[in-house]
Amino acid sequence: MPFYKSIQINATTTAYFWQITEDVTSLFRAVSLKDTSLFRLEGMKSEEHQKGFLAVRMLLQHLGYTDYDLTYDEAGKPHLNYEARSTKYENENPSPITHHPSPNQKHISISHSHEFSCICISDELMGIDLEKLKEKTLKIAPRFMEVKHLENLPVSEQMEKATVIWGVKESIFKIKNEKGISFPEHIFENEFCLPDGKCSAELHFNNTIEKFKIHFYKVEDYIFVCAFPNN
Structure with a gap:
């Protein structure tokens, strides 16, 4: 599983990187997508964009989320349902996202380029x-x-x-x-x-x-x- 690395930017902000070595079919089979995400994926003409999109969902799953926890507002800005994060993951992996007294107010930003996808999760408003x-x-x-x-x-x-x-x-x-x-x-x-x-x-x-x-x-x-x- 090519989870590449994480970078702790500050006490409450961490970036996570996925190195995309899989093909589209392998990534698609490894994630669960809601209907709106399936529609977006089908509309992507570039295989590179498809892999970047799916690798973001792989990162979410790696952190104990699913595609269903990620939503977008009318302007296309992503939002994360932090409360849905897996209790099992929290118990087994306490370090990546900690120090947060109000777990329903996490911010998320997303980017991908060629062989890498990245998400950043923070207590603070940020963009990556x-x-x-x-x-x-x-x-x-x-x-x-x-x-x-x-x-x-x-x-x-x-x-x-x-x-x-x-x-x-x-x-x-x-x-x-x-x-x-x-x-x-x-x-x-x-x-x-x-x-x-x-x-x-x-x-x-x-x-x-x-x-x-x-x-x-x-x-x-x-x-x-x-x-x-x-x-």
């Missing part, structure tokens, strides 16, 4: 993004970020930093989930260094400025980003 490192991200960097952030870096680090910044913007967008937000025009990353693993960003939208704290990690040849509102 998982992106594979690729040259295309660096080529289109001027479209979504200030290229001054890439100055004086070797190409490999430019690619990593551009991917982090894309993940920052994508993660903040998932938190806000509002139409009209533009990556280059409304979300601004503050200067940071890759070894820090942390940075900050701001959303300037609808005459307000909102601040966010960011954690980022390199997972194999992927960049994982998690954003939190900095209240």
Whole structure:
């Protein structure tokens, strides 16, 4: 079973990664899907998207949930029925999700890219993004970020930093989930260094400025980003 790893981001936030080595049929047979999920799966033309979708359900099952515990609101944002988590799993695996006095208020965010799917579960509102490192991200960097952030870096680090910044913007967008937000025009990353693993960003939208704290990690040849509102 290719549960890959977990990352403890803070005391009440954990990200879980599934490395997708199975084919679609094997994944489909291993999960139980509600009717709405079956309908979504059947509408996916890409096998990669199908596998990413099913691997998310594999992660849920690994953590003691099922597809029935995951719902989406009208804007497409996921919500988790934390109270439905398996008591058996809680007793046998107490460490991944702990320190929480009110278990029905967990937040969930989801991302998948190529060979990996990821879910993040937290007491705090957050958004995540998982992106594979690729040259295309660096080529289109001027479209979504200030290229001054890439100055004086070797190409490999430019690619990593551009991917982090894309993940920052994508993660903040998932938190806000509002139409009209533009990556280059409304979300601004503050200067940071890759070894820090942390940075900050701001959303300037609808005459307000909102601040966010960011954690980022390199997972194999992927960049994982998690954003939190900095209240």
